[in-house]
Amino acid sequence: MSVSPSSAQTRPASAPAHEAAVPDVVAHQIAIEQAHVDLVFAELEKAGLRADVVKAEGLARTQFGRSVETGDAEGTGLFERDALMFHAARRRSMLDTQYEGLVFGRLDIDHGTLRGGAPDTQPTAAGTSNGERAQRHTASRTEDREVRYIGRLGVRDDDYEPLVIDWRAPAASPFYRATPVQPMGVLRRRVLRSKGARVIGVEDDLMVPEAPDDLVVVGDGALMAALTRSRGERMRDIVATIQAHQDEAIRASARGVTEITGGPGTGKTVVALHRAAYLLYSERRRFESGGILVVGPSGAYTAYIERVLPSLGEESVTLRALGDAVDAVHTERLDPPEVARAKGSTRIRTLLGNAARGRVPDAPTEFRAFVAGRAVRLEARILDRIRSQVLRQHQRNLATAAAQAALGEAAWASLGITGDREAKAEFLDKWEDHLDVEAFMAAWWPQVDPREVLLWLADAELVRRHSRGTFDDRVAGLLAASFATALETGTWSVSDVALIDDLAARLGPVQDAPTEERGFYEIEELDDLSQYGVTEVQPISGARETRAEVIAEDPRGRLLAGRIGKPDEYAHVLVDEAQDLSPMQWRMIGRRARHASWTVVGDAAQASWTDLEEAAAAREEAFGTQQRQRFHMDTNYRNAREIFDYAADVVRRQVPDADIPNAVRETGHDVVEAPLGSDVVAAVRGSLHELLEQVAGSVAVITPQRYAAELAPLAGSDGGRVQVVDPMSTKGLEYDAVVVVDPAEITRESPGGVRVLYVALTRAAHRMTVLA
Ligand SMILES: Nc1ncnc2c1ncn2[C@@H]1O[C@H](COP(=O)(O)OP(=O)(O)OP(=O)(O)O)[C@@H](O)[C@H]1O
Numbered sequence: 200m201s202v203s204p205s206s207a208q209t210r211p212a213s214a215p216a217h218e219a220a221v222p223d224v225v226a227h228q229i230a231i232e233q234a235h236v237d238l239v240f241a242e243l244e245k246a247g248l249r250a251d252v253v254k255a256e257g258l259a260r261t262q263f264g265r266s267v268e269t270g271d272a273e274g275t276g277l278f279e280r281d282a283l284m285f286h287a288a289r290r291r292s293m294l295d296t297q298y299e300g301l302v303f304g305r306l307d308i309d310h311g312t313l314r315g316g317a318p319d320t321q322p323t324a325a326g327t328s329n330g331e332r333a334q335r336h337t338a339s340r341t342e343d344r345e346v347r348y349i350g351r352l353g354v355r356d357d358d359y360e361p362l363v364i365d366w367r368a369p370a371a372s373p374f375y376r377a378t379p380v381q382p383m384g385v386l387r388r389r390v391l392r393s394k395g396a397r398v399i400g401v402e403d404d405l406m407v408p409e410a411p412d413d414l415v416v417v418g419d420g421a422l423m424a425a426l427t428r429s430r431g432e433r434m435r436d437i438v439a440t441i442q443a444h445q446d447e448a449i450r451a452s453a454r455g456v457t458e459i460t461g462g463p464g465t466g467k468t469v470v471a472l473h474r475a476a477y478l479l480y481s482e483r484r485r486f487e488s489g490g491i492l493v494v495g496p497s498g499a500y501t502a503y504i505e506r507v508l509p510s511l512g513e514e515s516v517t518l519r520a521l522g523d524a525v526d527a528v529h530t531e532r533l534d535p536p537e538v539a540r541a542k543g544s545t546r547i548r549t550l551l552g553n554a555a556r557g558r559v560p561d562a563p564t565e566f567r568a569f570v571a572g573r574a575v576r577l578e579a580r581i582l583d584r585i586r587s588q589v590l591r592q593h594q595r596n597l598a599t600a601a602a603q604a605a606l607g608e609a610a611w612a613s614l615g616i617t618g619d620r621e622a623k624a625e626f627l628d629k630w631e632d633h634l635d636v637e638a639f640m641a642a643w644w645p646q647v648d649p650r651e652v653l654l655w656l657a658d659a660e661l662v663r664r665h666s667r668g669t670f671d672d673r674v675a676g677l678l679a680a681s682f683a684t685a686l687e688t689g690t691w692s693v694s695d696v697a698l699i700d701d702l703a704a705r706l707g708p709v710q711d712a713p714t715e716e717r718g719f720y721e722i723e724e725l726d727d728l729s730q731y732g733v734t735e736v737q738p739i740s741g742a743r744e745t746r747a748e749v750i751a752e753d754p755r756g757r758l759l760a761g762r763i764g765k766p767d768e769y770a771h772v773l774v775d776e777a778q779d780l781s782p783m784q785w786r787m788i789g790r791r792a793r794h795a796s797w798t799v800v801g802d803a804a805q806a807s808w809t810d811l812e813e814a815a816a817a818r819e820e821a822f823g824t825q826q827r828q829r830f831h832m833d834t835n836y837r838n839a840r841e842i843f844d845y846a847a848d849v850v851r852r853q854v855p856d857a858d859i860p861n862a863v864r865e866t867g868h869d870v871v872e873a874p875l876g877s878d879v880v881a882a883v884r885g886s887l888h889e890l891l892e893q894v895a896g897s898v899a900v901i902t903p904q905r906y907a908a909e910l911a912p913l914a915g916s917d918g919g920r921v922q923v924v925d926p927m928s929t930k931g932l933e934y935d936a937v938v939v940v941d942p943a944e945i946t947r948e949s950p951g952g953v954r955v956l957y958v959a960l961t962r963a964a965h966r967m968t969v970l971a
Pocket residue numbers: 422425426435436437440441442445461462463464465466467468469470802805836837930931932933961
């Protein structure tokens with residue numbers, strides 16, 4: 200698909216845009232829109248007060264939710280919820296100048312005269328009624344003419360007539376779907392640019408060959424204006440310039456699995472995030488209570504996108520990086536490629552299964568005690584058999600009672616007494632609360648934290664034994680060494696998180712000892728924290744604010760801090776950069792999505808996970824038999840055409856079937872190729888100097904590991920505009936300008952090879968220098 204016909208590029212040649220666009224005319228148009236925006240803000244202030252009253256009265260209006268039937272922000276509760284959201288967002292400066300304003304769009308619709316027939320606004324059932332209401336109030340009509348304003352939320356006046364329609368309502372759909380070929384009754388689509396409550400510009404697209412005399416058309420089109428802007432540290436929403444083909448994916452059915460594919464910069468991420476906001480709007484009851492989870496590759500990615508949903512008025516979505524997917528574990532550390540491959544493959548489940556079912560290190564290998572006056576002795580072989588039997592039917596952490604009962608049976612059997620039921624009953628009765636048995640159970644069958652099992656595997660011999668037939672000795676050694684690294688550094692790796700989750704599912708949640716809580720302490724009980732080896736206390740948001748997570752000083756304590764409960768489940772799971780999930784990570788996300796619908800976003804040509812077939816199988820298993828719908832994006836909105844052509848040439852040579860999009864924007868500035876030379880830092884400094892002059896926003900130095908340490912001091916220079924990053928960490932991100940250091944080395948060092956280089960070469964919006 201090329202640029203959507205709804206974009207500014209397709210302005211009909213006969214449109215009087217340029218002749219009309221003299222400053223006075225623009226100023227007049229701005230004044231017209233300002234008057235409406237003022238009205239909306241005045242109404243919001245009133246609504247905010249009403250909402251505060253509602254809140255004070257303890258009426259949780261969100262409970263009313265927005266169901267399909269009330270899809271147009273119908274009713275007072277919904278409007279007041281929106282007003283509350285708006286005020287909350289404004290308090291946190293979410294709707295600052297980075298974003299298009301609260302009211303960002305206007306449609307001038309002709310319902311009758313245009314083609315002498317009924318309006319072609321294709322409203323849905325809910326949209327029809329909203330459209331009709333909108334005509335009554337937002338319409339300043341000449342005959343069949345209607346003016347409809349579109350905004351981040353629906354706003355109504357005292358009579359509950361709409362002043363602004365929520366962008367997600369069906370009645371707003373022509374704003375995104377109308378094209379000169381299918382105008383849907385729209386004469387003119389206008390995008391309002393605002394700073395806070397002040398309108399500072401308007402950009403029009405005409406949908407008919409000739410503008411009616413009373414319709415002024417100004418501006419050069421909103422899309423190009425948005426794309427040429429400088430990139431900030433955070434992703435912006437695109438609510439004012441969503442293109443028709445993107446809108447289709449955003450508003451697609453909430454059911455089943457929605458796959459969004461496309462090359463770099465095609466808006467997959469931003470579309471998926473708007474889809475999350477749309478789902479919350481269209482089926483609020485289901486998705487707000489069931490929850491939406493957004494999973495991205497890294498902490499840098501979640502930080503980059505974190506403001507998009509709040510800017511759309513949605514705060515209830517959970518964002519998680521793959522290194523944060525399991526509660527209580529937070530990490531960004533990556534394993535070396537070969538270790539990551541072994542840990543990401545489902546083959547590692549053999550090792551995990553054997554370890555989870557195996558003996559707890561240091562557990563007693565023999566039971567001896569006097570019970571009910573009889574000497575009982577159970578040797579290791581019998582203990583092992585009992586353990587295997589119990590674990591065939593139970594999760595270890597939930598099977599203490601079953602294990603103790605099975606041990607009792609075995610103990611009785613070991614005495615060789617037959618037919619004496621009474622004696623057996625007496626024996627088992629004593630067994631149940633015998634102190635020696637209790638002490639033995641505590642050592643033989645302790646509660647096992649899944650993370651402890653991984654730490655057992657720092658023992659190379661144990662890994663070899665448990666993974667015989669799956670991994671050779673060398674890989675077993677590498678795995679053991681990686682867990683030893685965790686023990687030394689006090690940090691897990693990102694791939695470990697999926698292993699911890701797998702083990703947690705096998706072992707079951709750790710049960711509290713009856714008399715004390717594990718891992719948590721009341722702050723007020725700890726007068727002198729340092730005596731407990733504690734350096735930091737972090738409040739845990741959530742159920743009990745008085746509790747604190749205690750961050751231990753020693754590496755082992757840090758690895759085991761906090762507790763891992765049952766994973767939260769969600770009603771919808773959105774996975775970005777899906778091409779990079781390992782099979783084990785698909786299983787991990789799948790555990791949070793057992794009853795969920797999915798939106799899955801990716802581009803195989805950017806993959807860094809090498810065994811695509813195995814990942815595809817795990818992904819299919821996670822999706823189950825749910826129906827699929829697919830959307831393909833093929834317009835690159837990020838990179839200037841010169842930059843993208845360069846990147847596409849590189850990837851095509853080795854990945855002939857790469858999904859290459861079409862870049863829409865030319866800058867006239869080719870990619871600069873310069874020698875790396877012997878002084879890498881000097882070469883990078885020189886390029887940076889030029890780029891910082893040329894662009895207003897962020898500049899990234901993307902470097903292979905080899906030069907990372909020497910280049911690190913450049914990070915944060917020029918008032919924080921410069922970032923120094925490794926190629927993998929740039930996934931999903933973008934910058935105004937980029938210096939790519941030593942592309943050959945990037946290809947060599949990454950398991951994804953040229954695909955990872957392709958990622959690095961497609962991060963720059965406006966300028967790029969390649970040092971080779
Ligand atoms: N309709 C639009 N209007 C304005 N900007 C847009 C539009 N669609 C996409 N963009 C911009 O294009 C850039 C790329 O979008 P995004 O990061 O979502 O692409 P992507 O397909 O996920 O890229 P990648 O696969 O390379 O990570 C972003 O700056 C985004 O805001």
